Amino acid sequence: MVLQPQPKESELVEVVVAKLYEREKMCCDSCGTEITDPSKVFAMSKDGIQSNYVNPGGHVYETVTVMTAQNFELIGNPSKQFSWFPGYAWTIMQCKTCNNHLGWRFTSTMLRPSCFYGLAKSGFKVVIHKRTTPECEFPEYYESGTTYAVEYIPI
Ligand SMILES: [Zn+2]
Numbered sequence: 001m002v003l004q005p006q007p008k009e010s011e012l013v014e015v016v017v018a019k020l021y022e023r024e025k026m027c028c029d030s031c032g033t034e035i036t037d038p039s040k041v042f043a044m045s046k047d048g049i050q051s052n053y054v055n056p057g058g059h060v061y062e063t064v065t066v067m068t069a070q071n072f073e074l075i076g077n078p079s080k081q082f083s084w085f086p087g088y089a090w091t092i093m094q095c096k097t098c099n100n101h102l103g104w105r106f107t108s109t110m111l112r113p114s115c116f117y118g119l120a121k122s123g124f125k126v127v128i129h130k131r132t133t134p135e136c137e138f139p140e141y142y143e144s145g146t147t148y149a150v151e152y153i154p155i
Contacts, residue, residue: 024128026126027126036117044085051065061122069093075094078090083106101122102119
C-alpha cells in the first residue's frame with residue numbers, strides 16, 4: 001500500500017466532491033459481475049489490506065481482504081489446512097455468473113470477525129461507475145475525524 005502525502009483541505013474537498021460522482025466497484029475480472037466495493041476493504045493482517053500468500057502448490061496470490069461480498073458461490077467444505085489466517089477455515093469462492101475463481105471466504109467460530117473474504121487480485125478488477133447525481137451519504141472512509149490517504153486502495 002502506497003500512502004500519498006496528505007492533501008490540503010481545499011484539495012480534499014475537490015476529491016470528496018469528485019468521489020460523490022463516482023462509485024468504485026470491485027467486479028469479477030472475467031464477466032464484470034459486482035462482487036463488492038472498496039469501502040468494504042479492511043486490514044486483516046499486519047501488512048495492511050493487501051498481502052501475498054503462497055498456497056501449498058507454490059502459487060503466489062496477491063489478496064485483498066474485504067468484509068462483505070456478493071454474487072459468489074462457495075466450492076467444497078471449509079478447510080483449516082494451510083490457512084493463511086490462523087484460526088480461520090477457508091472455502092473457495094467463485095463467481096456465480098461465470099465460475100471465475102475470486103478468492104476465499106474465511107470463517108471462524110471463535111474469532112472476530114467471524115467471516116471475511118480474501119479476494120485474489122487475479123480474480124477481480126476495480127470498475128469506476130460515474131454517476132450523474134452525487135451520492136447522498138459520504139462514503140465511510142470520509143468519516144469526520146479520521147484521516148486516510150486519498151488513494152487508499154492502489155489496486
Ligand atoms: Zn464472473
